Amino acid sequence: MAQCPPLSVADQYSQVRTSIQLGVILSILLFIVFFLDNRYRVLPSAIHNHLPAHHPGFVVTDVTVVTCSSINPFSRCSIDSEHWHRINKDLYLGSGYVSKAYFHVERKREDALGPHEEVVYDIKIGRLQPSSVDPLSKDERWESRPGGIWIKKSAKKTDPSKIVTGVDVLFGADAVDPRSNWRVQDLGLFVDAHGDTPEPRLTVRKGPALKVEKPVPRIRKDGKFKIMQVADLHLSTGLGKCRDALPEGQKCEADPRTLEFIEKLLDNEKPDFVVLTGDQVNGDTAPDAQTAIFKYSEMFAKYKIPYAGIFGNHDDEGNLDRAESMAIMDGLPYSLSTAGPEDVEGVGNYVVEILGRGSTSHSALTLYMLDTHSYSPDERQYHGYDWLKQSQIDWFKSTSQSLKRKHKEYTHIHMDLAFIHIPLPEYRNPDQLPWVGNWTEPPTAPAYNSNFKDALVEEGIVAVSCGHDHVNDYCLPALNKEKKPALWMCYGGGAGFGGYAGYYGYHRRVRFFDFDMNEGRITTWKRIEWGDTESRIDEQIVVDGGKVVVDV
Incomplete structure (x- = not known):
């Protein structure tokens, strides 16, 4: 079998240079893909960024906060799962320069839950586990999530009014929620907000979505x-x-x-x-x-x-x-x-x-x-x-x-x-x-x-x-x-x-x-x-x- 003649030093240098150039180009392309993905990718659940994760018929099975970097091509701002949905609001409101953070909700159709599958029954914010500060919750099991989030999960029971069916994100100490059976948490999420950026606050709905009845304005009895x-x-x-x-x-x-x-x-x-x-x-x-x-x-x-x-x-x-x-x-x-x-x-x-x-x-x-x-x-x-x-x-x-x-x-x-x-x-x-x-x-x-x-x-x-x-x-x-x-x-x-x-x-x-x-x-x-x-x-x-x- 014939052998190839050895490469000259110049040819070897040329090959190395070409490999380096291809590597740089590939890295740039990967960076662009991930850069665009992190900023402009529209998740199916976030087409309307005000209604991302609390549609009727669903229950919440988990929540988390995902942090990502705009300069790291391998950093992702989303979770690749059909059940996880991103609230399409940067928790830093764009003040993080490099860092971004997003709140994610895992939700499933209530009628599709397995017999022993757990759902979220409560959400609280704090640095300490709720059972350590609330005597009434000492026997309850709380799980920690990023941002000072604590969730209580249990297998689905018969009382639908106690199940968490929606979670949303608002901002500022004066945040309020006019929607029926929604409640804004007393404390903001523990994220590294910058400067005077209003703190992110979770608002939580328990029970099914209530139908909004349109009022009928009418002239008073006195005309x-x-x-x-x-x-x-x-x-x-x-x-x-x-x-x-x-x-x-x-x-x-x-x-x-x-x-x-x-x-x-x-x-x-x-x-x-x-x-x-x-x-x-x-x-x-x-x-x-x-x-x-x-x-x-x-x-x-x-x-x-x-x-x-x-x-x-x-x-x-x-x-x-x-x-x-x-x-x-x-x-x-x-x-x-x-x-x-x-x-x-x-x-x-x-x-x-x-x-x-x-x-x-x-x-x-x-x-x-x-x-x-x-x-x-x-x-x-x-x-x-x-x-x-x-x-x-x-x-x-x-x-x-x-x-x-x-x-x-x-x-x-x-x-x-x-x-x-x-x-x-x-x-x-x-x-x-x-x-x-x-x-x-x-x-x-x-x-x-x-x-x-x-x-x-x-x-x-x-x-x-x-x-x-x-x-x-x-x-x-x-x-x-x-x-x-x-x-x-x-x-x-x-x-x-x-x-x-x-x-x-x-x-x-x-x-x-x-x-x-x-x-x-x-x-x-x-x-x-x-x-x-x-x-x-x-x-x-x-x-x-x-x-x-x-x-x-």
Whole structure:
């Protein structure tokens, strides 16, 4: 058998160099694969990152925390198992630079459990085993998991209300959960959070998922109904930082103070319905928007007040887009928020019907909720903010026309209102009409006019109210083709301390609309957070006998 001639030193060097190059290339490719896998891999259970591991029909059989490194190509942020599902939220909220950590839940269908298979009956957080600090649990078996997690497991018993069926992650010491039979743990997970990053907290559901019944708002027995418009809450993940708070120099945490203000008005004014007109979430300080959404929804659920919300330009600047945020809002207690038709541009174009008093099924008030989007899609030609699109205007007009016949069956005067976030171009007052309230900053309406104001007038809407410009709270009449007042255009005024309000000592405020269906009358006013908090500001009648009236 012929032998190959020995390689020269140069050939040997060339082979070694080639091998090294191939090794380097292979290492780079492996790094890219794992790098992309760790960041952009979408797990089947995490397509919607707010509903990853607590679907109906499942029970929790185990939990854990998985830590990984973004610079280690062999470090994984997930568990490869069909039963393990990742809560798709970095427990460090992106502050770990190199390190990431994710909470994982093992879940199985309840009807597929083996006869002796164990399920989780309780979850606690602490550095010490619960049996060592709680005399009542000394005979119970607790198992340790990373992050200070302790779980109690046992074979499935007959009482389904005690079985853990869902676990979720929220953030911050002020985290709350409005969902039925969910409870936020008293302590945060023991992970190495960085700086001021809000601590991760587990929220646990025991028992089956409860069906959320949609409330049916109705005119009171005395023929009255009161709507509280809350604009620009600007809630954060965590406590948030106050902007332009008065009085100056005092300690201020944005979200607690904002919610305390709203809660005080709920106590004092006792509204029948709440409309949220956008920027509930302060996008750049809300890396977990779900935590922020839960704050206001928990408050309204506690007061058992139905509410509906639309989006502003900041709501989708956190970790959730509009569709994901609305999916959360739509499933919460007392929420009438919904996405609306898929063939209409935007998320949150829908109608809320307020039924007449008693047991009637006829509508007394119709509230049109519309998405005014965010920023201009054509900055060169139309600088600033987006506008209502033709598909939305067509939907609004066709919906209004289809409802008019049914509304005529109402025995009193039926009235229609609309709520948006970004003001219409006509808020700039082209007809130079007198207004009521504060006009403190130029209206940041879109540069392009899609003529939605004309559609409102044509369909007989008596008032439209917006948010967005925090220190404007005026009401301005708009004219019809006959140059007669036909519509009131109002601002809600900024309510949240996470947003700006630094013009001329402006105080946070909230607008109310009070309806007297016996007279077909609408009265509106504002209440402020600091200063003369007991008085109604700029109280005025805007509609009487079902007609727009102007007395300014």
